[in-house]
Amino acid sequence: MKPEGMKKPPSLFHGSSSHDIETLEPRNKTHRSPEEGPVIFATPNIGLASIFMMETDDSWTSIGTIDGTPHVVINMDQAEFATKDKGGTIYELPNHTFTTDPERGMGTKEWTSQEPVKPIRSIHYESCLDAMKQNGVQVFFVTSDIFKRLKEAPNGDEKVKIIKTLTPEK
Secondary structure, three states, X not given: OOOOOOOOOOEEEEEEOOOOOOOEOOEOOOOOOHHHOOXXXXXXXXXXXXXXXXXXXOOOEEEEEEOOEEEXXXXXXXXXXXXXXXXXXXXXXXXXXXXXXXXXXXXXXXEEEOOOEOOOEEEEEOOHHHHHHHOOOEEEEOOHHHHHHHHHOOOHHHHHHHHHOOOOOO
């Protein structure tokens, strides 16, 4: 599904901790809803894809965009993160099997394919943090108290207010 009148991006990006993928296969590891089945996630925004080079989950990260700029809030300090940062790869993918549903997940920033996809090219990074910063992601390292406030915020506007008080890494 694609919103009427919306152009499909010429290519999409997928971030992975794996450096040697020849064909991306649909997986059920993460999904937005069980009825969706195995999919490959991709995005037209290389910065957003760079966030997903980390093996992450909602227990220690909060991911999104504000005014079109991707951001990640990380519930640890930079030194601790550095011990976990093993780098990764951003894969550029052809768009032909991907669709988007503006009512699911991150809307038109998130595309899925239920078919295997061979990357057009890959970009390897030694550090996820460097990749995110190079690709325009605002990265915030926060304390557990701030992270808890963010997770417990009642709506998106309240989350944005909290994030706008933070200072991104340079």
